[in-house]
Amino acid sequence: MNNKTYNFSSGPSMLPIEVMNQAKKEFQNWNNLGASILEISHRSKEFLKLITNSKKNLRNLLNIPKNYKILFCHGGARGQFAAVPMNLLKKNDKADYIYSGYWSKKAEEEAKKYCCTNVINTISLHDKKKYIIPMKQWKINNKSKYIHYCPNETIEGISIHEEPIFKNKYVIGDFSSTLLSRPIDINKYSLIYASAQKNLGTSGITIIIIKKELIKNSKQNVPSILNYKTMLEYNSIFNTPTNFSWYLSNLVFCWLKKKGGLKEIEKINIKKSNLLYKKIDSSNFYINNIKKENRSIMNVVFKLKNEKLNNIFLKESTLNNLYSLKNHKVAGGIRASIYNSMPIEGIKLLVKFMSYFEKKYKYE
């Protein structure tokens, strides 16, 4: 068949080939320094320039208004599960946590150590299909200081595509598996965070976009590396950052700009996910039980109607150059993570394999 492998890993996930090639080319000699990005000080003038450029590039891509700051932190999205309530709340303060799947649940379990959480379940069923209850029906608590939600549940492949409608309330979003996949109106959010290893580069760095007024509220007794005020004062290099991850993220930002920005990448992403969903829906051999309006464009999940075939599918897909299609064990089945860097050729090969597999095993 084909001998190029396509990597559907959920994170760390595939990187654009152009980014990999550039990183490879300048691995031992970055910026003509005669040294690798891995070997230089984060306080050197070249690295400081990278910091400035990366912020500028991200600001341009997402059209981030002036009254928002960008921080590059450690600790991944899970670090932010703790940092958000630690920075913004006092012990008896309340916060609304929207439940839509695994990651929003994990965020709430962590936050509960530092504040009173009010869990709002937004998952419902209609005609055996899962969907997200529309925002205007969410039972927001009057006294809560913020609303936390996850617009793309990476494991369940379910998405909240609506933009927040909540006024006079801080809105916090875990954008780990969706940031930079489409344009968003930053003004509708107070704080957005995302770990880089899904759609923004590789693991080791976490991006935070935060409204300036929230930083003022950061509490003193929060550990410095999680403290938004400290991170801002120190230009995100309070301690030594992961140079390489930061650099790779910046290469990804430059790559996206060259591709035409977020409007363009969104069109491609929609086209890619539509190809897969069309294949899944074309017969009852493959099953995805999420209503169309809440299907993820980044993580396409499905199962085989005949459950015994799931493992055979995974085994044979690997032999056909389709790598890492196994979903997280809490969900089971198949997941194709198709972030920005997955080319349409990868999707086409997967669709072709799915047709072949269906023909072969249809009568099992």
Ligand SMILES: *Cc1c(COP(=O)(O)O)cnc(C)c1O
């Ligand atoms: C991957 C993921 C996380 C966990 O990220 P870490 O960097 O491992 O902490 C959290 N939330 C979402 C939505 C994710 O996709």
